[in-house]
Amino acid sequence: MTEIEPVYGAGILLLIAAAAVALLLFLIIRLKLHAFVALVLVSLLTAVAAGIPIADVPAALLTGFSGTLGSVALLVGFGVMVGRLLEITGGAQVLADTLIARFGEKHAPLALGVAALIFGFPIFFDAGLVVFLPIIFTVARRFGGGILRYGLPTAGAFAVMHAVVPPHPGPVAAAAAMGGNIGLTLLLGVPVAVVAWFLGVHYVARHLSARYVIDIPTAVFGRMNGGRDQDADGGTGDGGTGDGGTGDGGTGAGGASTATATQAPPRFGTVLFLLLLPLVLISLNTVVDTLVKAEVVAEGQAWASALILLGQTPIALLITVLVALAVLSRGRFSMGQATGILDDALGPICSIILITGAGGMFGGVLRASGIGSALTEALSDLGMPILLQAFFIATVLRVAQGSATVALTTTSGLIATQVAAEGLSDVKITLLVFAVAAGATVLSHVNDSGFWLVSRFFGMDVKTTLKTWTVLETTLGLAIFLIAALLWLVTG
Template sequence: MDPIDPVHGTATLLLIAAAAVVVLLFLIIKVKLHAFIALVLISVVTAVAAGIPIADIPTALTTGFGSTLASVALLVGFGVMLGRLLEVTGGAQVLADTLVNRFGEKRAPLALGVAALIFGLPIFFDAGLVVFLPIILTVARRFGGSLLFYALPAAGAFAAMHALVPPHPGPVAAGTLLGGDIGVILLVNLPIALIAWYVGVYRMSKVLGRRFDVGLPSLLFGEENDGTGSSGDTDTKTQAPPTFGLVLGLLMIPLVLIGFNTVLSTLIESGTIAEGNILVDGLILLGNTPVALLITVLAAIALLGTRGGRTLGETQQLLDSSLGPICSIVLITGAGGMFGGVLQISGIGDALTTSLGGLGIPLLLQAFLIATALRVAQGSATVALTTAAGLIASQAADLSNVQIALLVTAIAAGATVLSHVNDSGFWLVSRFFGMDEQTTLKTWTVMETTLGLSAFAVAAALYPLVS
């Protein structure tokens, strides 16, 4: 659904957005109203207050809800199935042990972050998070302490790669709109993403982990176990764990398939490969994220599901039991997308960018602030990236490819900061890691902000050198 023509002025729309967020947080944190109910309620009230025609409000609500579920529900479903199989068969423990043995116990969070950076190059944030979840929990279970020490470096790595580095859709779309060279953007943004991750995520995770003692969640994999790799689940059979090579091979399936999809799609968009090639289209289909995860789950069932004498019927029951607890995650994430969609359709995002567009500030800072405004207004980092790039594209006509790459960095940095209740990723992190909304704001939101600010600081330092 396209944005409506605003019926209120910019100031009024901004007040409506601010009031909606404040009331939503009050309902969830103070009143203790269930987040799903609160999000739907505030979405309806905001739609009415912002002037969306009454007859169009149901469409506005379902558009944001449905588009978010379309991208998240399948990933979460397949991801939790794969994670459950890895967890109960000892595969996650094997991978965690190997990573820790290579890096050492004290650098276990660094090991998780580096692995996530590698996997995050072709894999989107939400898909990477669900695949890595059992590994994060297994390492945290082994060494104890706050879950944030282990969860934030990995989750932040996926966030950094998704926002800053081609071939992810946000930076690719922004670079294309600005007329930049995607290869140059990749070469410039990749080292910036690594620096921003180390400063804004890894170092910050140590601070946040000391301040907030977040325990292991029981939502996905049951109660905390004794550290042997067995969660006490009655479906867990006594067995020799799978080899490291087998576990790594399973995790490489989505990495390779999604990588093919990303690279081939980018080559088609650039005109390097012609459209309509059956082989290319087939590889792109297999690399579609839900399809790639489906293939991975089927492979895991075949290679892990019947280990230790478990029958296919017992494996089916195991997978079925893994899906029940994620209903809340899926619904809350969809409702977060609904709220963000209402803010976008109502024109609140456009009102924010209009109020910033004519301030006469430097282009790099202007790009960062506009993307930040869009991020805060409607939640989606990808939407903020593409919209902000379109708004400033006319000012980038005479820039070099390196300058455009740094401009993309600034936009991506702004589109990363201040993740909050209208961002579906906020709710994924909150529910996957068992944090309440207030704790998520004090940890995930802070870390996303330091990640974005770190990336912008590097871009701002480099921009005068190439101007």
């Protein structure tokens, strides 16, 4: 559903959005209402309050929900399947041992972060995080210190690559809208992302993880003892049958665990191959798609279309699941037992997917209400230096409607005329892209579907997620902007 013509001005819409966020936090934190129910309820009330026609309210709700599910459900589903297979066969342990042997126990968070920076080059934030979850959990179990010690640096690495570095859609769209050079954005984006990660994520995560020690969650991986699990909001939830239970089509994950206990774990090369497979497929998609758009490769060629299809993120992860089953099952478990393993992986993520989809619904309602258009009009002439203006507008749009990509594209389109009028160089335009990306990164909160993904995967309640992930995203965004501002001064 597209935005409606705003019924109210930007000030009223901002007040409605602020009241909606406050109500949502009250329902979840104080009344302990389930996050999924609270998000749907507040989305409905916000749609009505913002003046969306009653007949269009269901469409406004479902558009944001289905759009988020469409991008998240397949990625999370296939990702946790790969993760569960690596965990139960010992592959995640092998990779963790190898990383720690190279970097040392003290630098384990750094090792995971650096690996995520590399893997995050072509892979979107949510897909990369899901694939890395079993490694994060395995390292956390071995060395202790809580899940955030290892999870925050990894998630922050995927976040900065997604925000700053092409071929991710946000920086590509921003550079194109302002007439920038995408190749230069890539060349400068990689070192900017790495430095911003060290400054805004690595050191900050060390402090946050020491202050907020979160036990390793059992909702996704590692449900080794069955029973009742502690849920993310501080209550208790039904942990379901443990790994020794039965699954559809054969023995459950516990049977497979017994079968693999006497088998040697997969080699490091095998595990690395399984992690690199989706990376390579997605990279091929990106390269071929870029060549087609640049008219280097003729559109419609069979081999190009095939590579573009195979490199679509859900397809790449599906292929990885099938290859992982073929490679890891040898001598370890039957296909019937594999069904139980995959069932065990999929069951706990239902809540995660629904809550993430509801978070997308809330952000979608705010966008459909016309808040983006109203803010764009109100912010179009701020009288600020253009670099600061780019950061400020993107920040306001990010906070108001949740989507970093929408904030990136809207802000870059808004200032594109001014950029053209000032005749800025390609380097200056690239720095503007980084400033917009910085604003679109800060202050991730309850209207951002990524906020809920991190919250549920790392077993945090809303209050703790605001104190950790929101803070980390903000320091990351500020680090990106600081680097862009310094380079702006240096380039004259």
